[in-house]
Amino acid sequence: MRFVADFIGALREAGLPVSPAESLDALKAIQLLGLDSRETCKNVLALTLVKRQDDQEIYEELFDLYFTGVEKAKEADQGDSEPSEDLLAAQKDAGNGDDSAANASSALGQALIQKEDMSLAIAQAAVAEKLSTIVLFTQKNHFAYKIMQRLGDEALSAEIHGVTNSPEPKNSPDPKQKKLQRELIKSRARLLDQVKDYVEQQHQIFAQHKGQKYREDFLQQAKLSQLDRLDYKLMQTLVRRAARKLAAQHSRRRLTRKRGQLDVRKTIAANAAFDGALFHTRWKATRVERPKVVAICDVSGSVSRVARFLLLFLYSLQDVMPKVRSFVFASDMVEVTELFKQQEIELALEEIMKRWGGLSTDYAKALSGFQSQALASIDKKTTVIMLGDARNNQGDGRVDIWEQVFRKSKRVLWLNPEQRNSWDSGDSIMSEYLPWCSSAEPCRNLKDIERIFSRILKYS
Known part of the structure; x- marks a missing residue:
């Protein structure tokens, strides 16, 4: 059953959720059916181990790799069932002389x-x-060597090279010993090929998805401002996955909260016909407001890369956070809410970065534009999220406008892509905005974005 156990381990490494109970079911099924029928094994294991349609392709890929290894082993056994001529000769000579x-x-x-x-x-x-x-x-070569050593290759190699424990070394091996030596050399070469094939198979099964997982773990904690464009596609997948996970968690939480507290009066009335037995319960419905969010993103310089993934994450939460107005700026403040409605998110982000990204920063001009476009619509149900490094090229930051935003809104979150010890260094005026923020914190990677939005949804 090592085949099934290793196979289940590979599925888990590839991201398939296989529970202990499902693993036991798979083992029991293979114990009953065996591994003789490829299609039967494939179908039975799929029924016990695969729960999502999206996982079927990964399952089939790994199954084919595993079962190919099993079939090769069987073919090798059948192919080697007959002794070689050298071995037969050695055995015949041994029967006639010194065994x-x-x-x-x-x-x-x-x-x-x-x-x-x-x-x-x-x-x-x-x-x-x-x-x-x-x-x-x-x-691969390292593991092939280690496996051969564990099988006893050191003693076999010594024997092949004529190193024995005999107190009187033989200067000229007799013909029988020569035949045996040739056979051992051939057999060892075949064994080494078999070991290398097994290692190659295991590398294909484990390393492919494990390497992908390591890459994903790295990107989740990597500085967004330092990402290479080659990583954008995978990063977009990770952002969407994290957003879906967060949306699902919040949806369940919202369903629980909607139920509210027990309405004792209505519950008693509803069960009056049952002599006081509580067959039906009535709850005081609690209205849970979906948050109104205004996102303002600095798209100048390196901040633009962080803004790209923040906006992608935000718009991947549409099921639980639909009321979103988005603004981007370097100097001019531009609302891009309609652009996201008209185009696919990735295309919209590319256009935003092409038209407004990378320009020189002017917070005074940007906040003045925001004041005229959106300040009047902010109320005590609005969460304002600012993404920016507060570096204003030694200009006026118009902190008075930011104070108005803070006083009119439910809360203000400032996300800074720099470490705290960089705030107020150089041309940063972060400390001027801090009194008018409900909270301000570094936002440097995907983990930070996920944590911040989790808190926003939890307390909305």
Whole structure:
């Protein structure tokens, strides 16, 4: 059942949610059916291990890799069922003379001469050497060497090279010993090929998705301002995934909160016909307001990269945060709410960065524009999110306008893509805005964005 256990481990590494109960069901099914029928195995394991349609492709890819390895092992066993001519000759000569001269002295050599199936031994050695931890292709030779050593290759190699424990070394091996040596060399080469094939198979199964997972973990914590454009596509996938997860959690929380408190009077009235037995409950409905959000994003310089993913995350929360007005600025304040409605989010972001991104920053001009366009619509149900580094090229920051935003809104969050110890350094005027922020904190990676929006939804 090592096949099924390793297979389940690979599925989990690839992101499939396989529970312990489902693992036991799969093991029991294979114990009953065996591994003889490829299609039967594939269908039965799919029924027990795959719950989402999106996971079917990954399941089929990994199953084919695993089952190919099993079939190769069977073919190798069948192909090697007949002894070679050299071995037959060595065994015949051994039967007519000194048995010890033609018999291998090492345990691995004896197993190879007797044509024992090495598949299970290789798998067990791979488990002992933790082959499932393989990530890099450069590790393949290392693991092949370690597995061969665990199988007993050191003693076999010594035997092949004529190193024995005999107190009287032989200067010229007899013909029988020569034949045995040739057979051991061929058998060892076949075993090494089998081990390398097994390592290659395991690398394809484990390393591909594990490497992807490591890459995803790295990007979730990487500074957004330092991301390469080559990472944008994967990063967009991660942003959407995190937003969907957060939206699902908040949706469940909102359903629970909508129920409200028990309405005792209505519950008693509803159960009057049942002699006081509480068959039906009545609840005081609690209205949960979806938050009104105004997002203002500085798209100048390196801040533009953080703004890209913040806006993508924000618009991926449309199921739980639909009332969103978005503004971007370097110097002029521009509302882009309609642009997001008219175009796909990725296309809209590309246009925004092309038209307004990377220009010189002027907070005074930008906040003056915001005052004329949106200040009147802000009320005590509005959460205002500002993304910016507060670097204003030594100009006036129009803090008076930001004070008005703070006094009119429900709360104001300032997200700064720089570390706190960089605030107020150089041309940063962050301390001037801080008194008029409900909270201000660094926002440097995807984990930060996810944590911040989780809090926004929790207390909305």
